[in-house]
Amino acid sequence: MRGNRKDKRTVRPNEKKMKELQEKLGIHFTNEKLLKQAFTHSSYVNEHRRKPHEDNERLEFLGDAVLELTVSKFLFNKFPMMSEGELTKLRAAIVCEPSLVSFANELSFGKYVLLGKGEEMTGGRTRPALLADVFEAFIGALYLDQGLDSVVAFLEEVIFPKINNGAFSHVMDFKSQLQEYVQRDAVGTIEYKILLEKGPAHNREFISQVFLNNRELGTGMGRSKKEAEQQAAQKSLLMLKAESEN
Numbered sequence: 001m002r003g004n005r006k007d008k009r010t011v012r013p014n015e016k017k018m019k020e021l022q023e024k025l026g027i028h029f030t031n032e033k034l035l036k037q038a039f040t041h042s043s044y045v046n047e048h049r050r051k052p053h054e055d056n057e058r059l060e061f062l063g064d065a066v067l068e069l070t071v072s073k074f075l076f077n078k079f080p081m082m083s084e085g086e087l088t089k090l091r092a093a094i095v096c097e098p099s100l101v102s103f104a105n106e107l108s109f110g111k112y113v114l115l116g117k118g119e120e121m122t123g124g125r126t127r128p129a130l131l132a133d134v135f136e137a138f139i140g141a142l143y144l145d146q147g148l149d150s151v152v153a154f155l156e157e158v159i160f161p162k163i164n165n166g167a168f169s170h171v172m173d174f175k176s177q178l179q180e181y182v183q184r185d186a187v188g189t190i191e192y193k194i195l196l197e198k199g200p201a202h203n204r205e206f207i208s209q210v211f212l213n214n215r216e217l218g219t220g221m222g223r224s225k226k227e228a229e230q231q232a233a234q235k236s237l238l239m240l241k242a243e244s245e246n
Contacts, residue, residue: 014114021112027154029145034059036114038141039134041124043116056137063140067095070152074160081177081237093171094159100132103158109134166231174233178210181240188213192229195219208232 018035022028029035042055071094075087082090093099104110110125113134124130143151162168175192182190189212196207208228210217217239220231 017112025107025154027142027146027150029141031145034141034145035138038063038137039109039112040114041116041119041130041134043119043124044114047116047118056134059137059140059144060133061140062143063136063138064095066143066148066151067136067139070148070155071095071159074155074163078163079172079177080241081181082172083176083180086173086176089171090168093168094163097128097132100135101128104131104135107158109138166234169230169234172230172234174230174237178233178237178240181237182212192232194225194228210236212236 014036018032018039021039022032022035037054038056038059040053040055042057045053045055068091071091072087075082075090079087079090110131113125113130115124139151139154142154179190182188191211191214193209193211194206195209197204199205204223205221206223206225206228207219207221208225208231209219210229210232218232218235218237220228220233220235222228222231
């Protein structure tokens with residue numbers, strides 16, 4: 001009976017949290033200690049010195065590197081016309097703290113962090129730097145447990161669709177890419193035209209069109225002329241690349 005009671009006591013709330021998180025993500029760790037470590041803040045370790053706990057700082061270090069590598073490879077393949085400087089700028093926007101915090105919040109990672117009482121009372125569970133660190137630590141733990149392919153599969157659910165849907169287009173210069181593409185092949189001159197402006201002053205909408213030697217390439221919409229032209233340039237790039245591949 002004592003043995004049974006001991007077994008029940010070992011099923012701690014923290015372990016249940018980790019089980020719940022794995023079910024939610026559809027990812028099951030072979031080494032659950034890695035997952036727990038990824039969600040263990042240093043304040044928790046400091047308050048539980050009698051038990052062997054390790055905080056997530058080393059996993060965060062590893063996860064940062066794995067995240068940069070996987071995001072870099074994705075961007076390198078997706079944007080073949082983008083310069084090294086533009087790729088660096090885009091990657092920085094994706095792996096910066098505000099972006100990592102939004103990814104962590106989307107997955108409710110704050111709910112699963114193991115915190116010390118003091119950190120809990122001062123709102124640590126929602127602190128941006130803490131959430132960004134936890135996201136990176138999770139990537140590090142997933143890499144160690146299941147390898148790079150599993151990390152990429154996870155990012156294909158969480159980050160890559162946002163890139164594909166233009167969530168970071170504010171740091172991408174498609175107009176420059178289109179100009180470089182056209183100049184490289186010496187196929188003519190690019191011209192932008194604003195076809196339509198509509199809506200009240202506080203909520204304007206612009207429609208822009210791109211022409212190559214008077215040939216219509218792509219049309220874009222945006223809240224500013226610049227945004228509309230960028231979207232039109234992006235569509236034009238995709239069309240020209242598709243033509244060159246056929």
